[in-house]
Amino acid sequence: MWADDASKIDMLAYRPYADLITEIAISERMNPLTIGLFGNWGSGKSTLLNLIEEQTNIYTDKKIAVIKVNAWMFEGYEDAKTALMEAILQGMKENKTFFEGSKDGIKSLMERVNWMAVGKTALKQGIPLAISGITGLPPLIMMPNSSEFDTPEEVQKQIDKVQNFKQEYMKTNSKENVVENIRGFREGFSTLIEKSSVDNLIILIDDLDRCNPDRIIETLEAIKLFLSVPRTTFIIAMDESIISYSIKRKYPQLNDEGINVSDDYIEKIVQLPIKIAELAESDVKNYMLLLIAEMFLEEESLNQLIEKLKTKGIFIKGEIISGTEILDIVQKDITVNGLKYKGGTTQEEFEQQIQIFNSIGSIVASSLKGNPRQTKRFLNTFYIRKRLAEIQQIEFNLAILAKLMVLEYFDSDRDLFKELFQWQFEHSGKPIQLSTLEKRILDESGDGEPINIEDISKNPAWTSDKMKRWFGTEPRLADVDLSPYFYLARDSVAEKRLFSTNLNQEERKYINQICNLETHIALRRKKIEQMLEMDEVTRNEIFKGVLEKYHQDNTQLETLIEFYKLLPQYKSKVFEEFKKLKVKDITLTEILLFQQLDEESFQILKKYYVEEKKADIKLWDLAGV
Known part of the structure; x- marks a missing residue:
């Protein structure tokens, strides 16, 4: 399993980016500088920040301090600007290497930050009613204990103290002093860095795009107004679309079409934008195979594997890593240096799973939209289902599990996946529709029969x-019992419209026989009539199953007509289903079926659709000719 966070191992070949960005970040000629790492959700921005932080360690001739800040942690703060400033100062205070002699300067700046903060909730936490009207205190002022209000003199003493705090605070934060506060903090912050022993302070800001729009803007403004001083470099990881939305929300677009508010704003904050490209399908497949390797190999062995692949130029050339190539490197090159598998794993398992994902890797990659995080989530789901099967001692084939999950993932609405579930449900796990499609698409029948998808499904996507x-990816699924695999994936097919799972195999077969329109009408009617001999619970479950099939396939209207005629206890429910059809879906075929009802029922339906639903009366009259 893989944690849904940044990796410390460069499986995305981001090391060259990290090298370049670090080189720019520590350049005296470039700072102060703000670098924007722009990438979509899950694109690996956090991993790149980790690599940059690690890369700074190789510059032994420079004194580089790195502070990492998670912007999302400011979400609960009333003012993100002061929260960011305080977080950076706290990080400097904890850095004993470069800021040990700067404690007084850091303390002074922290006090200034505290005075700049707006404490809207401070008085609500323990201040008596006598002074509850005194508002606007900084949040870090310690409130007196209730024991300090025992006498009138002590009460007055505390009121005077709070009044003095308020006066000093209002004096410091008056509108006339806003510019002075900004200038004062910038000067103090710049002096603090200048007097320290650091050559460059790099601040890495992650998860900014997870904050609400107001917090995003406040954070960007804090960097621009207070913190961008000599010897500093800010590297901000963010999704550009989220940042743009936040800016446009606060600063609505001007009428002048030539001005793009969000672009102009970002350009003023970020001097060097670096966009992380979406991974190509080959990159995603390579990443998937390396994730499998990470699960089995110790970190030292995994790093050797990656370095060997880099030496071969795999990543630079954009080539796809083959499972055979990985196994060859592991067996020949790493073994010499001491190949190490993680505890609880074996070489046999490693080789088996590398080959499985080598087989389906390309088609999986095409469905994950170049996103490393989605790749991890796909594999995590795979291994959760694998483990569930093992715990319950379910016999299954890993390759079949993987192939079905591919269908589940690239079928975004899961229509095909749910239809396949329905098919296997109706045929005791072995859907004949899937076998037919597989043979026709792969032309295994040899008769050159063209694919007519309408004979099998209403969804043309089956032949995309x-x-x-x-279909062409191994293993083939014809005649395979898919029921255990859909049992493991039941969370993905849970939907009221799908078949009731309370039915046993015999009841499912019974429903299929009733709903098989190719069966002679006399035999179907006999099956429906036999339901009268069943117990009420079983009869009701079968009726629900027939209704579910009708909801998925309106050609089963013919079956409902027979239920209406033969099973009186369901007449009212079936009649309500007749009234749910859309006018546009009612053709002469449906009206002729309705004519099989008794005359009174037919006339009621006709009146309902013509008068209430405004259907064309001519079509209904035509059926009576």
Whole structure:
């Protein structure tokens, strides 16, 4: 399993980016500088920040201090500006290497930050009613204990004390002093860095795009107004679309179409934008195979594998790593230096799973939209299901589990996946529809029969190019019992419209026989009539199953007509289903089926659709000719 956070191992080949960004960040000619790492959610921005932090350690000839800040931690603060400033000062205070002699300067700046903070909730936490009207205190002022209000003199003493705090605070934070506060902090911060032994202070800011829009703007403004001074470099990881939305929300677009408010704002804050490109399909497949390797190999062995691949130029050339190539490197090159597998794993398991994901890797990659985090989540789901099967001693094939998960993932609405679930449910785990599609698409029948998807499903996506690739990926699924795999994936197919899972195999077969429109009508009617001999619970479950099939396939209207005629106890429910059809879906075929009802029921339906639903009366009259 993989944690859904930044990796410390460079499996995305981001090291060159980290080298370049670090080189720029410590350049005296470039700072003060703000670098923006722009990338979509899950694109690896946090991993790149980790690599940059690690890369600063190789510059032994320079004194570089790195402070890492998670902007999302400011979400609960009333003022993100002062929260960021305080977090950076606290990070400097904890850095004994470069700021040991700067304690007084850090303390002085922290006091200034405290005075600048607006304490809207301070008085609500323990101040008596006598002074509750005194508002606007900085949040870090310690409130008196209730024991300090025992006498009138002590009460007056505390009121005077708070009044003095308020007067000093208002004096410091008056509108006339806003510019002075900014200038004073910038000068103090710049002096603090100048007097320290540091050559460059690098502040890494992560998860800014997870904050609400107001916090995002406040953080960016704090960097621009207070903190961007000589010897400082800010590196901010963010999703540009989220930042743009936040800016536009606070500063609405001007009428002048030539001005883009968000772009102009970002350009004023960020001097060097670096965009992390979406991973290509080959990159995602490579990343997936390396994640598998990470699960089995100790860190030292994994790093040797990655370095060997880099030496071969795999990443630079954009080539796809083959499972065979990974296994070859592991067995020949790393073994010499002491190959180490993680505890509880074996070489046999490693080789098996590398080959599985080597087989399906390309088609998985095409469905994950170049996103490393999605890749981790796919693999985590795979291994959760694998472990669930092992715990319950379910016999299954890892390759089949992986192939079905590919369908589940690239079918964004899961329509095909749910339809396949329905098919296997109706045929005791072995869907004949899937076998037919597989044979026709792969032309295994040899008769050159063209694919007519309408004979099997109403969804044309089954014959898309992506699905043809899926069908062509090993293993083949014809005649395979898929029920255990869908049992493991039942969270993905949970939907009221799907078949009731309370039905046993015999009841499912019974429903299929009733709903098989190719069966002679006399046999179908006999099956429906036999339901009268069943106990009420079983009969009701079968009726629900038939309704569910009708909701998925309106050609089952013919079956409901028979239920209406043969099972009186369901007449009212079935009649309500007749009234739910959309007018546009009612053709002459449906009206002719309705004519099989008794005359009174037909006329009620006709009146309902013509008068209430405004259907074309001519079509209904035509059926009576």
